Each structure stands twice: as structure tokens, then as C-alpha cells.
Amino acid sequence: xxxxxxxxxxxxxxxxxxxxxxxxxxxxxxxxxxxxxxxxxxxxxxxxxxxxxxxxxxxxxxxxxxxxxxxxxxxxxxxxxxxxxxxxxxxxxxxxxxxxxxxxxxxxxxxxxxxxxxxxxxxxxxxxxxxxxxxxxxxxxxxxxxxxxxxxxxxxxxxxxxxxxxxxxxxxxxxxxxxxxxxxxxxxxxxxxxxxxxxxxxxxxxxxxxxxxxxxxxxxxxxxxxxxxxxxxxxxxxxxxxxxxxxxxxxxxxxxxxxxxxxxxxxxxxxxxxxxxxxxxxxxxxxxxxxxxxxxxxxxxxxxxxxxxxxxxxxx
Amino acid sequence: xxxxxxxxxxxxxxxxxxxxxxxxxxxxxxxxxxxxxxxxxxxxxxxxxxxxxxxxxxxxxxxxxxxxxxxxxxxxxxxxxxxxxxxxxxxxxxxxxxxxxxxxxxxxxxxxxxxxxxxxxxxxxxxxxxxxxxxxxxxxxxxxxxxxxxxxxxxxxxxxxxxxxxxxxxxxxxxxxxxxxxxxxxxxxxxxxxxxxxxxxxxxxxxxxxxxxxxxxxxxxxxxxxxxxxxxxxxxxxxxxxxxxxxxxxxxxxxxxxxxxxxxxxxxxxxxxxxxxxxxxxxxxxxxxxxxxxxxxxxxxxxxxxxxxxxxxxxx
Numbered sequence: 002x003x004x005x006x007x008x009x010x011x012x013x014x015x016x017x018x019x020x021x022x023x024x025x026x027x028x029x030x031x032x033x034x035x036x037x038x039x040x041x042x043x044x045x046x047x048x049x050x051x052x053x054x055x056x057x058x059x060x061x062x063x064x065x066x067x068x069x070x071x072x073x074x075x076x077x078x079x080x081x082x083x084x085x086x087x088x089x090x091x092x093x094x095x096x097x098x099x100x101x102x103x104x105x106x107x108x109x110x111x112x113x114x115x116x117x118x119x120x121x122x123x124x125x126x127x128x129x130x131x132x133x134x135x136x137x138x139x140x141x142x143x144x145x146x147x148x149x150x151x152x153x154x155x156x157x158x159x160x161x162x163x164x165x166x167x168x169x170x171x172x173x174x175x176x177x178x179x180x181x182x183x184x185x186x187x188x189x190x191x192x193x194x195x196x197x198x199x200x201x202x203x204x205x206x207x208x209x210x211x212x213x214x215x216x217x218x219x220x221x222x223x224x225x226x227x228x229x230x231x232x233x234x235x236x237x238x239x240x241x242x243x244x245x246x247x248x249x250x251x252x253x254x255x256x257x258x259x260x261x262x263x264x265x266x267x268x269x270x271x272x273x274x275x276x277x278x279x280x281x282x283x284x285x286x287x288x289x290x291x292x293x294x295x296x297x298x299x300x301x302x303x304x305x306x307x308x309x310x311x312x313x314x315x316x317x
Numbered sequence: 318x319x320x321x322x323x324x325x326x327x328x329x330x331x332x333x334x335x336x337x338x339x340x341x342x343x344x345x346x347x348x349x350x351x352x353x354x355x356x357x358x359x360x361x362x363x364x365x366x367x368x369x370x371x372x373x374x375x376x377x378x379x380x381x382x383x384x385x386x387x388x389x390x391x392x393x394x395x396x397x398x399x400x401x402x403x404x405x406x407x408x409x410x411x412x413x414x415x416x417x418x419x420x421x422x423x424x425x426x427x428x429x430x431x432x433x434x435x436x437x438x439x440x441x442x443x444x445x446x447x448x449x450x451x452x453x454x455x456x457x458x459x460x461x462x463x464x465x466x467x468x469x470x471x472x473x474x475x476x477x478x479x480x481x482x483x484x485x486x487x488x489x490x491x492x493x494x495x496x497x498x499x500x501x502x503x504x505x506x507x508x509x510x511x512x513x514x515x516x517x518x519x520x521x522x523x524x525x526x527x528x529x530x531x532x533x534x535x536x537x538x539x540x541x542x543x544x545x546x547x548x549x550x551x552x553x554x555x556x557x558x559x560x561x562x563x564x565x566x567x568x569x570x571x572x573x574x575x576x577x578x579x580x581x582x583x584x585x586x587x588x589x590x591x592x593x594x595x596x597x598x599x600x601x602x603x604x605x606x607x608x609x610x611x612x613x614x615x616x617x618x619x620x621x622x623x624x625x626x627x628x629x630x631x632x633x
Binding site (some may be wrong): 017018019041114180181182205206207208209211232234286287288289292293294297298299300301303304305306307308309310311314315316317 | 497
């Protein structure tokens with residue numbers, strides 16, 4: 002049986018610098034650096050770096066450092082280079098992750114919150130850059146007993162990632178040019194058929210979850226080992242008993258209103274998509290369902306859900 | 318005018334390992350290590366290490382490492398050594414922090430949640446070990462408008478630390494042998510006159526705040542530069558309009574029921590005790606008063622409030 006800490010460790014995978022496994026970890030990865038060398042953008046796996054060696058006009062590679070060429074000194078030049086590379090890789094069928102090409106851009110930031118470049122969403126994991134999303138816990142609360150239930154959708158069986166797994170009520174990436182709350186409105190409509198007027202009245206931001214994810218820990222060769230720094234804006238959405246979510250874009254198969262006991266059971270049984278599981282743990286902590294008395298790893302769980310990423314992050 | 322990030326940076330002071338200031342920071346401090354050298358317990362300042370040189374039977378000091386002597390291989394032996402040292406230092410009037418001697422023990426843990434030793438509360442900052450407490454946000458919520466107000470006490474003018482500053486409704490250290498919820502009951506009674514039966518019904522745990530504090534950043538010489546790793550268990554306490562907190566032990570001067578606007582104004586004006594300010598920021602985030610749209614440093618604030626400490630922490 003999994004523990005809540007196991008669930009959080011599934012998303013916050015990369016060792017911390019004071020931990021024994023850290024040196025081994027960093028020795029296997031490359032660091033992606035800005036064109037002037039002043040900041041880090043992400044970790045790269047060897048199979049990606051092998052391909053980047055073919056673009057010496059765009060990247061300088063020395064030791065464990067991959068640096069944007071000094072000549073790529075504007076957003077436009079960096080985006081042009083990355084577009085050429087992306088298109089060639091896609092056409093060559095090089096990386097599985099590019100099969101999920103979306104024609105949707107994510108924004109990558111520099112240290113003083115400047116846009117450093119925009120990048121096709123499917124390319125982001127290959128470059129190890131920070132990705133942003135919103136995750137929404139749609140809950141029903143009994144006005145009499147105070148009992149909380151959660152609306153839990155199941156991912157479609159034909160989804161490219163995590164097919165058939167349980168998900169958060171609504172979730173989605175922060176595609177350019179949308180901010181967190183705009184993304185909430187957009188996704189609440191597409192994924193759950195909820196109108197903006199309803200969402201505005203009932204949604205509450207509750208913080209941010211951040212972590213350094215690898216689908217397969219310590220896989221240094223395959224795409225499963227890609228290091229994905231992620232930041233998820235967390236929202237609780239109060240849903241009255243008459244509001245039934247239903248998918249508009251058919252990404253999810255069905256919604257089920259689950260008791261907390263049912264959610265906990267399925268969570269500890271590994272039925273939730275990795276990051277959605279961590280977000281449920283955060284929900285259970287904030288709602289005093291997981292308590293310091295009941296959960297021996299309470300402190301460690303709280304810290305690992307809010308990792309301070311070693312890269313610049315979005316600041317509005 | 319301060320920002321919310323400034324308030325959080327007042328408690329999470331020590332640089333992270335990927336930050337430029339980190340090497341400078343660690344070069345000025347000593348690490349306290351366990352008797353077998355297998356784990357770190359805290360950071361020590363040079364003026365404390367200078368005194369520990371006088372106890373070669375208890376501590377081995379090499380380069381930037383202070384290790385418990387290998388012979389101190391039981392809890393009892395470590396506690397005996399620390400008691401001798403503590404009494405001598407107190408009698409010699411060596412460190413200002415020892416003026417706050419309480420005859421109250423804190424527990425220091427090893428990596429598999431074993432008790433490594435107990436230590437007089439006033440000694441803990443000198444050894445840089447992790448300290449634990451509970452902080453409780455006592456709030457009133459209008460059943461009609463949903464407006465939230467906070468009960469805010471002012472610290473007594475004659476308190477040794479942070480005299481006259483604003484505080485969280487109730488707060489207190491985790492003195493041995495009390496756990497978090499027991500400490501809540503104890504402190505709610507002593508500091509606010511609230512009975513256990515009332516608290517049990519209305520209190521909710523909401524997570525943990527953790528950080529690496531220094532009263533005076535980058536002071537490598539004086540006691541103001543002591544590095545204090547802290548973990549605070551966070552609770553929200555719903556208070557109905559008829560329940561008025563009042564100090565029983567007279568530690569606090571008076572309680573005031575403040576609107577959120579008033580709390581924010583005083584917070585940004587620097588009127589709260591350092592860690593209480595950070596805990597209010599967490600409260601404002603969890604209650605959707607500080608939002609991603611309003612607060613540009615939202616992500617960084619969330620991470621810095623939940624630092625993954627480089628030392629073993631309590632697990633239960």
C-alpha cells in the first residue's frame with residue numbers, strides 16, 4: 002500500500018542538493034543555460050543533447066552545460082532557432098513527446114520576469130523548462146454535516162498520457178497568452194461545461210504546488226527520464242448540489258462524485274494521474290483531513306509539495 | 318513599503334544551494350554533525366564554535382564541521398554533555414539567548430524519526446537545531462457577507478523577544494512531550510482563555526510552514542546571525558462572534574479584532590513579529606485574499622513558505 006509521502010515523491014523526484022543521491026543525479030544530466038550564461042533554464046537528458054550537437058550555430062555544448070549561442074540575443078532569434086529544430090525533429094519522428102504537438106505555446110521566463118522565449122508545448126519537456134498549469138478541486142459540501150465530496154473525472158482511454166487514470170476535476174496548461182484565472186475559465190468550460198459566471202462566483206485560489214518531476218526516476222537515457230519542473234496554480238471550486246460537471250470537449254470519459262474515503266482509497270491505490278494525486282494530498286491537508294496527528298510524514302509532504310525550483314519562474 | 322515577498326524573505330533568509338550567495342553563506346558557518354557523522358543537525362556560528370573548542374571530550378572540530386564525539390553514542394550521554402555545557406554557559410553569562418532559559422525541553426530528531434536528544438529550549442538556537450511550534454489564526458467570518466476578520470494580539474512591551482509587536486492569535490513552541498494538537502489546547506487556554514472543548518470543535522490543521530531564519534542576515538559573528546531552522550504547524554480556528562480571546566498568562570497585552578485591510582496594512586508596515594507575518598501571508602493565500610493575479614511573486618512566496626530543510630525533521 003502506498004503512503005501519502007509516496008504519492009508526493011512520485012512528482013517531486015529529483016534529489017535535493019543535501020541528499021546523498023544528488024551528485025549522482027546531476028552527473029547524468031546537462032544544464033540548459035541562457036545565451037549570456039547568467040542563469041539556468043532546465044535539465045537536459047543525453048539523448049536530447051546528442052541531437053543538439055547537430056546545431057552548433059544555436060547551442061554551445063561543453064562538459065555538462067548546454068548554452069544558447071551568444072548570438073541568440075533576442076526572443077525572436079531564440080524562437081526562430083527553436084522552431085527550426087522543432088520542425089526538423091517532428092518531421093524526423095525523433096521524440097515520442099513530439100507526437101503530442103499542439104500548436105500551443107508556453108512562456109519561458111528569465112530572472113527578472115522577462116519573457117525569454119515562447120515554445121511549443123510538446124517541446125517543453127525536451128528542454129526541461131518550467132511548465133505552468135491550473136488544477137481545480139471541484140467539491141460539494143453538505144450544508145448540514147459539512148461533509149466534503151470531490152468531483153473526479155476519469156481520463157479518456159485513448160489519451161496519449163495517463164489514459165484511463167483519475168484526474169482533478171478540471172486542469173490545464175497555461176498556454177500563451179492566458180493567465181491562471183483565464184485558463185480556469187477556459188478549462189472549466191471545455192472540460193466540465195461550467196460557465197464563467199458560475200466559476201467566478203465559486204472559485205478560490207489556494208496556493209501553488211511546485212516540484213521536479215520525472216516519469217521514471219533515474220532513467221538517464223530514455224524520454225521517460227525527462228526532468229520536468231512544474232508549477233500548478235491550485236484552486237478550490239465550490240459546486241452546489243445542482244451543478245453537475247459534464248465534458249464538452251470529451252477529453253474526460255465521465256465524472257463521479259466521490260466521498261473523501263473513496264478518494265483516499267483510490268489515491269493510495271495509485272489510480273490518480275501522478276500530479277493530480279499530489280494535488281489531492283494538498284487538498285486533504287488544507288481541509289484538515291490529513292492532519293499532523295494522523296500523518297507521520299506531514300512535514301516532509303508539505304515541503305515537497307512546494308519545491309523552490311532552481312530556475313526563474315513566472316511572476317505575473 | 319514592504320511587499321509580501323519581503324515579509325517571507327524575513328524568515329526564509331538562508332540562500333538556496335543554486336543561488337549566488339550560497340557559497341559565501343556556507344563558508345562562514347559550521348555544520349553540526351551527529352556522533353557517527355551520518356547526518357547534519359544544524360548550522361553553528363563561529364562564536365559558539367569558539368566555546369565548543371573548550372569541550373574536546375564532547376565535540377570534534379575540523380574545518381567547518383563540528384561533530385559530536387563518537388563516544389556520545391546514546392541519548393543520555395549527549396544530553397548529559399549538553400547539560401554540563403548549558404549550565405556552564407548560563408553561569409558564565411555567555412550568550413544573551415540563554416537569558417531566556419525556560420526549563421522546557423525541545424526534541425531533536427534523527428533521520429528515521431528517532432529521538433536524537435532533548436535540549437533546553439533556550440539552547441536550541443545556539444546549536445542551530447530544528448525547532449517546532451504551532452501558530453493559530455483565530456478568525457471570525459460573517460455568516461452574511463463572508464467577510465473574514467482576524468484576532469490579533471500585541472506582544473507585551475516587556476517581552477524579551479519582539480516586544481510590542483503584533484502576533485498570531487495563539488502560538489507556542491512544541492515543548493517535550495507535547496504534540497501539535499496538545500500544544501494548541503495548552504496555548505489556546507494560556508494565551509487566549511479558550512477551553513479545549515471549544516478549540517476541539519473549531520480548529521483545523523492547514524499545513525506546515527518551514528524556513529531557515531536568521532534575525533540578522535549575513536551576520537556571521539553575533540548571536541543575531543544564529544541560523545534557526547523552524548517548522549510551524551498551522552491551524553485556522555473559527556471563532557464565533559461571542560467568543561472573545563483574553564490572555565490568562567498575561568503574555569499578550571491585548572487582543573484586537575482586525576479587518577483584513579487593517580491586517581494587510583500593518584503587515585506591509587512591518588508591525589508583525591517576523592514569523593507571524595509569514596504565517597499571515599500563508600493565511601491570506603489559502604483564503605484567496607492574495608491571488609496569482611494580484612501578487613506577482615505568488616510562486617516564489619509559496620515555495621519559500623515551505624522550505625525543505627536540510628536536516629531530519631519530526632515525523633509524528
